[in-house]
Amino acid sequence: MRAVVIEAPGRAGLGTLAPPVLAADQVLVRIRTVGFCGSDLNTFRGLNPLVSYPRVPGHEIAGVVEAVGDAVPAELRAGADVTVVPYTACGTCSACRRGRVNTCRNNQTLGVQRDGALTECIAVPWPSVLRADGLSRRELALVEPLAVGMHAVARGRVAPGDVVAVLGTGAVGLGAVAGAARAGAPVIAVDVDDRKLATARRAGATHVVNARGAALHDALQSLTGGDGPDVVIEAVGLPETFLSAVAEVAVAGRVVYIGYAKAPVAFDTTQFVRKELDILGARNATAEDFRGVLSMLHGRLFPVDDAVTRVVGLDGAAEALRAWDADPGAVTRIHVDLD
Numbered sequence: 001m002r003a004v005v006i007e008a009p010g011r012a013g014l015g016t017l018a019p020p021v022l023a024a025d026q027v028l029v030r031i032r033t034v035g036f037c038g039s040d041l042n043t044f045r046g047l048n049p050l051v052s053y054p055r056v057p058g059h060e061i062a063g064v065v066e067a068v069g070d071a072v073p074a075e076l077r078a079g080a081d082v083t084v085v086p087y088t089a090c091g092t093c094s095a096c097r098r099g100r101v102n103t104c105r106n107n108q109t110l111g112v113q114r115d116g117a118l119t120e121c122i123a124v125p126w127p128s129v130l131r132a133d134g135l136s137r138r139e140l141a142l143v144e145p146l147a148v149g150m151h152a153v154a155r156g157r158v159a160p161g162d163v164v165a166v167l168g169t170g171a172v173g174l175g176a177v178a179g180a181a182r183a184g185a186p187v188i189a190v191d192v193d194d195r196k197l198a199t200a201r202r203a204g205a206t207h208v209v210n211a212r213g214a215a216l217h218d219a220l221q222s223l224t225g226g227d228g229p230d231v232v233i234e235a236v237g238l239p240e241t242f243l244s245a246v247a248e249v250a251v252a253g254r255v256v257y258i259g260y261a262k263a264p265v266a267f268d269t270t271q272f273v274r275k276e277l278d279i280l281g282a283r284n285a286t287a288e289d290f291r292g293v294l295s296m297l298h299g300r301l302f303p304v305d306d307a308v309t310r311v312v313g314l315d316g317a318a319e320a321l322r323a324w325d326a327d328p329g330a331v332t333r334i335h336v337d338l339d
Helices: 038-045 137-155 171-182 194-203 216-223 239-248 270-274 287-298 314-326
Strands: 002-008 011-016 026-035 060-068 081-084 121-125 129-131 164-167 187-191 207-210 231-234 254-257 278-281 310-313 334-337
Touching: 002 038, 002 314, 011 314, 026 081, 026 137, 038 314, 060 137, 081 137, 129 287, 137 171, 137 231, 137 254, 137 287, 137 334, 164 171, 164 239, 171 187, 171 194, 171 231, 171 287, 187 194, 187 216, 194 207, 207 216, 216 239, 231 239, 239 254, 239 270, 310 314, 314 334
Parallel strands: 164 187, 164 231, 187 207, 231 254, 254 278, 310 334
Antiparallel strands: 002 011, 026 060, 026 121, 026 334, 060 081, 081 129
C-alpha cells in the first residue's frame, strides 16, 4: 500500500507498507481522508518527543468499513462510513483504573507512537470504530481535533453563564469554542488571524479578539466587566500564551492547557495561590467527546468548510506538510484525500 512517510525531521515523501492482516476483533477501514494535525507538523519538525522515525502520520480519519473480523458486532458492516478513535488504553495503569482511559500511561496514538492512517487501509479494534452515517469526509476527518477541544471544555467544567476565553482558533481551539458555546457559555475567541476569528464566530464565539491588533488584557477586562474570564482554554502551545492564561483568568477560575509549550515556562506561582486557581491539563479525548462532536455535526452546527484550509491528494501530502511548516499561521487544517 502507498503511504506518506516522515523519514526523519524535515524529510517526508511517499513510501509503501504491507497490507494489514485482519484479526477476529478488528475492522479493516479503507481510508478516504486524513487531516494533518499539529502533532504531525511537530513530527516533521523533529519536535515531537514521542515519535521515532520513520513514521507514517495521521490520526484524523474519515473512512469506510472494508471488511470485519468474525468477532465484530453486526452494526459495523462493510460500506459503513466511520471515523476512528486513534488512541489505545491498556486497562491496567492508574489512569485506566480511574476510568481516565484517554490519558492511559501506555497510550499509543496512531501517527505518533505507532504508524498512522496516511495509507490506503488500516486494521483497528472494533470498539475504536464509530459509525457516522450521513456525514461527509470533511466532517469525519474533523471529528478528532474537535473532540480534543470539547474534552478541554469538559475538563474545565464549563457551565451555563461561565465566560470562557479560548486562546488559539485552530481546529482544536474551534472544538473548544463550539463545545463551550454548546454548554451555554459566552465565548471569547482569541487569535492573531482575522480569518480564523471569523470562523470562530461562526462556530459559536460571542466575541473575538485579535491579539495582534489589540491589548489582550484590556480587551478581556472590558468584555468581562473587569473580572477576567471564568475559564481560559489554551490551544496554542507557546510560553507566552501559557503565561497569559494564568494572568488573565478570573480569581477562583480554571485554566485548561491543551497545547504543549515548546520551551520551559517560568510562572509567577503567587498567582496560583492568590487567585486559588484550578490548573488543568487536557489530553486526547474520550469516546463520549467523539460522540458529542458527531451529534453536533449531524445538526450542521459547525462551519466545516471554513475550518479546512487546503485539500490535497496523497501525492501532494508531503509538499503540503512542508508548506505548512513554512507558514503555520496560514493553516487551520489540511485534508489529504486518498481516493
